[in-house]
Amino acid sequence: MVEDPHALFDAWLHEAEAGEPNDPNAVALATADAAGRPSVRMVLLKGHDERGxxxxxxxxxxxxxxxxxxxxxxxxxxxxxxxxQVRIEGPVSPVSDAESDAYFASRSRASQLGAVASDQSRPLDSRETFEERYAAADARFPDVVPRPAHWGGYRVSPERIEFWEDRPGRLHHRRLFVAEGDGWREGMLYP
Known part of the structure; x- marks a missing residue:
């Protein structure tokens, strides 16, 4: 019987939460543009279940x-x-507005205001410009900060999940789960 990779991921994440000194939910996200040029950056995992x-x-x-x-x-x-290490590959889709609203509401006020004030990834002429935009957002929203329409979540729906464990002599243990129908096919990879 094939092990459930989501249950295995949960177990590994719980161990990381207990033992990793910083951000056990930090994950490198690799994307590519329309021409196939790759880009990678760190984000924080904010939820996972059988959907992704x-x-x-x-x-x-x-x-x-x-x-x-x-x-x-x-x-x-x-x-x-x-x-x-855990590697996950698959298609990405936006999460619902309701999910995005719920998560946005759970963020700190400072993080909410930062999302309103920031044109993330766009050129910034000076730090002062950003700080002025942040102060303006703070003044504009003295109570509840609404989620900006351009801010929301994405779900990576896994087609492949690989679990990698270090072993002495670089004889690592690699388990690969590939989505197949309504289940998973499990195999191993050479280190």
Whole structure:
């Protein structure tokens, strides 16, 4: 019987939450533009279930533009202290407005105001410009900060999930799960 890769991921993430010193939910997100030129950056995983792995961002940012042009991405979790990695590949889709609203409402006020004030990934003439925009947003929204229409979540729906564990002598253990119908096919990869 094939193990459920989502349950295995949950177990590994719980171990990382207990043992990683910083941001166990940090994940490298790799995207590519319409011409296939790759780009990678760190984001924070904000949810996961059998549907996929969710992160949030400005949809007008470079990553948002790349995801609009090429709806596939890869994620890489690297838990150095545990000597483990998880690689996830699959199509990406926006999460619902309701999910984006709920997560945005859970963020700190400072993070909410930053999302309103920032033209993420666009050129910035000076730090003062950003700070002025932040102060203006703070004054404009003294109570509830509404989620900007261009800010929301994405879900990577996994087609492949690889679990990598370090072993002595570089004889690493690699398990690969490939989506197949309503389930998963499991195999191993050479180190």
């Amino acid at each position: 792995f969710v992160f949030y961002t400005n949809r007008e940012s470079r990553k948002g533009e790349e995801l609009a042009a090429n709806r596939h991405a890869s994620l890489l979790f690297h838990w150095k202290s545990l000597r483990r």
